[in-house]
Amino acid sequence: MSEPTDDELLLLQNQLCFALVTAARNIVAIYRPILEPLGLTHPQYLVMLALWESAPLSLGELAEALALExxxxxxxxxRLEADGLVVRRRGSADERRLEIDVTNEGWALRERAVTVPRQVMSRLGMDAAHVSAVRDGLAPFVGAVTL
Known part of the structure; x- marks a missing residue:
């Protein structure tokens, strides 16, 4: 296979950014109807995943875990606090630290959310190994931006 020309590299269909943005939009669209019965948006789901894994977290720790500001x-x-799923409170060891923790209602939601990954895999027609391979293939792009 020969090296593509500059003109070929400039085609929309050859843009990595376009493929990733399109794929991300389509994946979020697959999650939307699965998360709707849980009362969560996709970004809220990601927040809950991080908290279910490591609560309590400070806002900075949570943002870092999610690669957000x-x-x-x-x-x-x-919004999650208004919905009764999380609570913000001062840390017991350091009152300057505002911790975000999961409420009992938030933990109960986890029990309902446990089916989300398999529902997504089913809609994609992929098994866990295939999903892992795709996710691992994206690793070079996760955290790759240096400002």
Missing amino acids: SATASPLVK
Whole structure:
């Protein structure tokens, strides 16, 4: 196979950014009807996943885990708090630290959310190994931006 020309490299269909953005939009669209009965948006689902894994977390720790700015994570946390799924409170060891923790209602939601990954795999027609291979193939792009 020969090296593509500059003109070929400039075609929309050859753009990595276009393929990734399109794939991301389509994946979120697959999640939407699965998450709707749980009362979660896709970004809220990601926040809950991080908290189910490591709660309590400070807002900064949560934002870092999700590769978001704190200013972006904060409204998500406030909405989840209004829905009764998380609570913000001062840390017992350090009162300056505002911790975000999962409520009993939030933990109960986890029991309902446990089926989400398999539902997504089913809609994609992929098994766990295939999903892992695709996810691992994206690893070079995760955190690759240096400003």
